[in-house]
Amino acid sequence: MSILIKNVSKTFGxxxxxxxxxxEVPDGALLGLLGPSGSGKTTLLRIIAxxxxxxxxxxxxxxxxxxxxSPRDRKVGFVFQHYxxxxxxxxxxxxxxxxxxxxxxxxxxxxxxxxxxxxxxDLVQLSWFAHRYPTQLSGGQRQRVALARALAVEPRVLLLxxxxxxxxxxxxxxxxxxxxxxxxxxxITSLFVTHxxxxxxxxxxQIVIMxxxxxxxxxxxxxxxxxxxxxxxxxxxxxxxxxAGRVEGHSLRIGNDRVPLAQPAIADGEEVIAFARxxxxxxxxxxxxxxxxxxxxxxxxxxxxxxxxxxxxIGAKGLAEPQHFEVELTxxxxxxxxxxxxxxxxxIASRLRVFPSGR
Amino acid sequence: MSAEAALEKPRALEVGRIRYAQQDxxxxxxxxxxxxxxxxGVLVVIPVVxxxxxxxxxGVAVYWANLFDDPDTRDSIFLTLTVVPIAVAANIIFxxxxxxxxxxxxxxxxxxxxxxxxxxxxxSPVVAGLMFVxxxxxxxxxxxxxxxxxxxxxxxxxxxLGVAVLILLFFLxxxxxxxxxxxxxxxxxxxxxxxxxxxxxxLFFLQQHFEVWPRNQSLKIIxxxxxxxxxxAFVTFPFVARELIPVMEAIGPEEELAAIxxxxxxxxxxxxxxxxxxxxxxxxxxxxCNARAVGEFGAVYVVSGHIAGQTDTMxxxxxxxxxxxxxxxxxxxxxxxxxxxxxxxxxxxKLERKPPSAASLPEPKTDEARx
Numbered sequence: 267m268s269i270l271i272k273n274v275s276k277t278f279g280x281x282x283x284x285x286x287x288x289x290e291v292p293d294g295a296l297l298g299l300l301g302p303s304g305s306g307k308t309t310l311l312r313i314i315a316x317x318x319x320x321x322x323x324x325x326x327x328x329x330x331x332x333x334x335x336s337p338r339d340r341k342v343g344f345v346f347q348h349y350x351x352x353x354x355x356x357x358x359x360x361x362x363x364x365x366x367x368x369x370x371x372x373x374x375x376x377x378x379x380x381x382x383x384x385x386x387x388d389l390v391q392l393s394w395f396a397h398r399y400p401t402q403l404s405g406g407q408r409q410r411v412a413l414a415r416a417l418a419v420e421p422r423v424l425l426l427x428x429x430x431x432x433x434x435x436x437x438x439x440x441x442x443x444x445x446x447x448x449x450x451x452x453x454i455t456s457l458f459v460t461h462x463x464x465x466x467x468x469x470x471x472q473i474v475i476m477x478x479x480x481x482x483x484x485x486x487x488x489x490x491x492x493x494x495x496x497x498x499x500x501x502x503x504x505x506x507x508x509x510a511g512r513v514e515g516h517s518l519r520i521g522n523d524r525v526p527l528a529q530p531a532i533a534d535g536e537e538v539i540a541f542a543r544x545x546x547x548x549x550x551x552x553x554x555x556x557x558x559x560x561x562x563x564x565x566x567x568x569x570x571x572x573x574x575x576x577x578x579x580i581g582a583k584g585l586a587e588p589q590h591f592e593v594e595l596t597x598x599x600x601x602x603x604x605x606x607x608x609x610x611x612x613x614i615a616s617r618l619r620v621f622p623s624g625r
Numbered sequence: 626m627s628a629e630a631a632l633e634k635p636r637a638l639e640v641g642r643i644r645y646a647q648q649d650x651x652x653x654x655x656x657x658x659x660x661x662x663x664x665x666g667v668l669v670v671i672p673v674v675x676x677x678x679x680x681x682x683x684g685v686a687v688y689w690a691n692l693f694d695d696p697d698t699r700d701s702i703f704l705t706l707t708v709v710p711i712a713v714a715a716n717i718i719f720x721x722x723x724x725x726x727x728x729x730x731x732x733x734x735x736x737x738x739x740x741x742x743x744x745x746x747x748x749s750p751v752v753a754g755l756m757f758v759x760x761x762x763x764x765x766x767x768x769x770x771x772x773x774x775x776x777x778x779x780x781x782x783x784x785x786l787g788v789a790v791l792i793l794l795f796f797l798x799x800x801x802x803x804x805x806x807x808x809x810x811x812x813x814x815x816x817x818x819x820x821x822x823x824x825x826x827x828l829f830f831l832q833q834h835f836e837v838w839p840r841n842q843s844l845k846i847i848x849x850x851x852x853x854x855x856x857x858a859f860v861t862f863p864f865v866a867r868e869l870i871p872v873m874e875a876i877g878p879e880e881e882l883a884a885i886x887x888x889x890x891x892x893x894x895x896x897x898x899x900x901x902x903x904x905x906x907x908x909x910x911x912x913x914c915n916a917r918a919v920g921e922f923g924a925v926y927v928v929s930g931h932i933a934g935q936t937d938t939m940x941x942x943x944x945x946x947x948x949x950x951x952x953x954x955x956x957x958x959x960x961x962x963x964x965x966x967x968x969x970x971x972x973x974x975k976l977e978r979k980p981p982s983a984a985s986l987p988e989p990k991t992d993e994a995r996x
Binding site: 343 | 879880882883884885886887888889890893897898901902
């Protein structure tokens with residue numbers, strides 16, 4: 267294993283930022299740390315980089331314990347959300363910085379520094395901007411310079427803290443693809459932090475979902491998306507519909523309505539939370555014997571599919587407000603149903619994932 | 626009339642109307658401008674010009690003689706040129722340290738420190754001077770001791786300074802990799818204790834057997850140059866720190882963290898990242914600090930004792946010449962101070978005009994990377 271994080275905890279005053287977290291990053295992997303803000307993912311990244319000291323636990327790199335090493339000995343490349351480029355230096359000098367501050371014995375000669383910087387500038391496609399200052403570059407260009415700067419010291423690990431967080435959607439999409447391709451070329455073990463699930467799903471090989479300082483689930487992108495381990499993991503990844511109710515035999519009872527459960531239920535009579543993706547829900551007529559009674563709010567057509575927004579007729583448990591649901595279906599199906607806003611229908615699920623409530 | 630011109634006309638009208646709506650009547654504009662010019666002229670321009678007129682009334686030769694042929698005046702200029710650089714240097718070191726601590730760390734007493742930095746601004750300079758007299762003066766707390774055997778404090782003072790330098794050196798030269806650290810490198814407190822005890826011992830030994838500093842002699846602080854330096858430094862205490870704290874807070878720690886993650890040590894981070902970023906704030910602070918230090922009167926007046934040729938700084942000399950009805954002499958010294966002030970003002974305006982980003986643009990060093 268390339269990086270091994272063992273039982274790491276960190277508190278700031280009363281706030282537990284990272285709570286007994288263990289994560290493995292295989293050699294050459296691109297791992298995404300995904301979680302809402304305040305879930306401790308950035309703190310974990312900074313602990314790996316040595317910018318923050320863990321209260322307990324250890325960080326290992328190729329079986330070597332680096333928990334108490336200073337950042338400069340860890341050979342870690344760190345890319346900050348807001349670039350953190352040296353504003354008084356040119357792009358060239360920014361990238362050369364890591365080489366220039368090496369101890370005299372290890373410092374490469376000027377010609378070699380120039381060669382290395384040129385290679386990196388080619389790699390991030392910014393050869394024309396060597397003598398510009400960071401303020402003269404766009405956000406996407408700056409982040410590429412930050413990446414080149416981090417790569418200049420030939421780090422063993424690359425850490426990216428919300429690398430695309432400060433960019434607009436278009437540039438973001440481009441850079442994601444570019445990072446993916448770059449990782450394919452360099453195969454450097456990388457960890458990146460994001461709160462954007464699409465980004466994590468698109469860029470990473472493996473995903474670690476964090477919530478409240480704890481790891482909720484670890485796995486490949488496919489695994490995590492298809493088989494979320496916890497209610498949190500399910501609701502955090504992708505669009506989701508949430509049902510709160512009680513298991514009764516082979517159906518879920520919500521108020522007076524019943525929604526059939528496909529897979530064998532947990533314990534009979536238990537309070538549960540169930541999730542379904544928008545394409546896993548089906549709309550049936552109001553007169554159907556089963557299904558949750560809802561009202562059509564809006565029908566949105568986009569391309570070959572349509573999205574229907576629905577409103578629950580009864581308040582969900584513990585909520586005064588009625589719940590909202592979203593169903594995705596084909597245009598043909600929509601035409602068959604002939605839905606109109608305000609119409610009363612029922613919802614059933616082709617697939618429903620059930621988690622005990624209170625988790 | 627062409628179609629274009631027809632289109633052009635209403636637009637021009639509109640511009641005119643917008644301008645009109647934003648402007649006050651001519652009478653108000655000119656009235657206010659003239660009032661401002663008159664006030665500035667009477668209160669600022671005429672007195673300043675008058676200083677030079679009075680100083681040069683009897684010709685350049687007399688002006689020169691007034692400045693440099695009077696030994697007391699000459700000494701006062703040299704004394705100011707001695708006291709001010711020391712006070713400013715002390716405040717640069719203090720200012721950077723304090724700004725760094727306040728902007729980068731949170732520690733108990735941080736708010737108190739921030740408030741205390743401003744204290745010299747709110748205390749009357751005369752009170753500040755009196756404070757030093759009460760501490761170091763003959764009737765003050767340390768007065769009798771300083772008078773009897775003043776230089777006995779020197780081994781203590783120098784070894785304290787030695788400990789500070791030792792702490793700095795310890796963290797600068799400590800091997801970065803923990804597994805490369807042996808013995809004392811792993812125990813900062815022990816190392817400082819051992820180093821401190823050693824330097825203390827060596828200095829006391831030197832004093833005991835070789836009398837590096839004179840014994841049984843009084844060390845004069847009040848009515849002497851050290852007092853002047855202390856008073857000047859106290860009064861100009863906040864300038865550099867006040868200027869740097871907002872700059873450092875605005876820049877944030879990220880660039881420094883980036884430098885650390887790229888392998889820079891503390892020394893390199895400070896000189897290559899922190900200093901270039903705060904450079905203009907620092908220069909600005911030094912200019913203000915210097916201007917105030919040169920012209921300081923109140924605090925210096927109390928601790929000086931007015932010994933002509935020994936403890937008279939330029940402002941004190943001006944006052945003395947004025948009291949002696951030597952107006953040409955007084956105005957000659959005053960003109961030098963005014964010139965210094967004007968130079969400071971020009972430097973300040975130059976700095977303010979220079980946009981920070983453009984100001985910090987160095988020439989590209991290498992051309993190899995240019996595609």
